[in-house]
Amino acid sequence: MKIATYNINGINGRLPVLLRWLEQAKPDIVCLQELKCPNEKFPLAAITAAGYNAIWHGQKSWNGVAILSKTPIQEVSRELPGEPEDTHSRYIEAIINKMVVVCLYLPNGNPYPGPKFDYKLKWFKRFIARAAKLMELELPVMLVGDYNVMPTELDVYKPERWIDNALFRQEVRDAFQQLLKQGWTDAIRKLHPHEKIYTFWDYFRNAFARDAGLRLDHFLLSPQIASRLKKAGVDKEVRGWEKTSDHAPAWIIIGK
Template sequence: MAVSVSTFNVNSIRSRVDLIVRWLTEKRAVDILCLQEIKCESEQFPFEAFESLGYHCAVNGQKRLNGVAICSKLPLSSVKTLFGNDTLDREKRLIEAQVGDTILLNCYIPRGGMEGEERYDYKMAFYDALRNYCKSLLDAGRNVLLTGDFNVALTDLDVYDPDVFEGAVGFLPEEKRKLKRLIETGFCDCYRRLHPKSRAFTWWDYRSAGIWRDEGMRIDYIFASGDLCEACLSAEVDLWTRRRRTPTPSDHAPLVATFSQL
């Protein structure tokens, strides 16, 4: 049975829940929804809205900032919100659950800053810690699906104009190296594997109304290991939620991938 998986930075789940429910009921009833930047404590998550649609939800929330969640129509087991690593556990940016035989990791990488700033160092350290954690899972022979907002556009194809982003946070050389090293632990980029030369973005600046000119970045990804990579049938950005005027959209759009099995 095919399984659809979406990653979506919602930029406040309580501000966006009506829009997401409309998307799930009117446009695309995905099987697994990985949410980032929910900006609420776990107990404030709108469980009922998702449970009424048949989802089981696991949440790692934080007051006003960060926070991640997994909502799945398939059973979730072995939910993990603490990883025994000071960098990964410093803020609520990572959640893990098992779906069938697959380990699903949903993350919200720090936005970072310019080199020399503490925010930059934290982002680099988070990438290193996440890479080491993923490597331990892959070395143990686990099937891993890694989703989320990685706050890095990897190549020139992942921004609308490389000259505009040169020297900017999210497109710095060391950031791209860190993301590449993470992928090289044993993942494929599902979208890029299926669309090797296409431009499709997942984030557009609110301030410039860039969505209407498609002036964006691809910073949200679904990475799959081994057999899961081969099982990926499709991957696309769904612009339906981002092009709404009401309810107010997130500055991101969901990326959706379909797998023949998990």
């Protein structure tokens, strides 16, 4: 089974890119972030025609997450517990093929310091609490999406330039490590522990051509599914397509 995550950076504007990649990569499950469209504007007809079921949690102009699957999806929740007044569309949780699949878009947090960074840490704290509850279920669970975190210096092209960026602040990296200590496996790093692997390249300063990238998109797997991990990678070439997202799709393959 192939599971992918892709920050699409505007699903309607980049729908041709998404459909081309779906046809080429043929993932079984896809977690999408940054839909940037209200619920009623989600391109369900095109997604269905491509062979996928879909659930989504949209928001006008910003955020938005969705899960696509070739098999039926049972939605569990579209709210991260802990803050009823949080209106950002950043979380959706479902059951697919007897697995719990969480799609998340963790806040960027810039500029640091400031209220956006404070919100990021608070959201992360809530997510860590939810992850702990999911781990207690002792089921196959995957936490998939754009974490807006570079966990280590290997995950950023010039770490010394990012020390005070909200994506690389020590508080954020510590929060990611707190997640891992619950028992989650960082799938890409498990299979590629020493390789330079990026999932994001800025549109500016010729970043993609220079391979000045960041690893922001992650798969965290519970022990019940981590033992079935076979392969992991990034479809880097998609970042070079015309009118593409600034992220590339990342993927893992799970055995039976």
